[in-house]
Amino acid sequence: LHAVARLLPAIARVAVIRTWSGCEGYVRDMLPVMGRSMTTPGLFHAFGFCGHGFQLGPGVGDAMAELMMTGCCETPLDDFRIDRFARAA
Template identity: 90%
Template sequence: LEPGHARADPMRLPLQLRAVARLLPAIAKVAVIRTWSGCEGYVRDMLPVMGCSATTPGLFHAFGFCGHGFQLGPGVGDAMAELITTGRCETPLNDFRIDRFSRAA
């Protein structure tokens, strides 16, 4: 992604709320007391990084879900818990290893 791609503009919130209210009219009655925004993390191949660190024993990775973290989170949590507690995982994680970025193509 291009540098500067991720930007949060709090001035857009009223526009976004009006757009949502067209689809869900009851939302127009909601009082917004605070907001939060963040940036999505993306990796080159658009696949998450999961598994053991290639360099640091005892460090495990689970990141780079490219906007799908909420959907994938429960399954990833289950797989990572199994890997961390037993040292193995029934779910194949090899394609998601961190060292895939340093392997020859």
């Protein structure tokens, strides 16, 4: 904050009450992984959004909930299956 305060003096009076950090998941083709686990029945994946998970979260949540509850999804998810890496090898 000290460096920023040189450009914006009012920031010097700001009290930081909490901070947060996290990791971003990236996969080699830069596409998320969404869908059923290929090894664990009842486990579903939704990760690897390359820093865009917050923006996409509501839509992904709807699609994943539909998949979990009905066994299928109106939104095509085949391109995001986890086994796409095995298929490409």
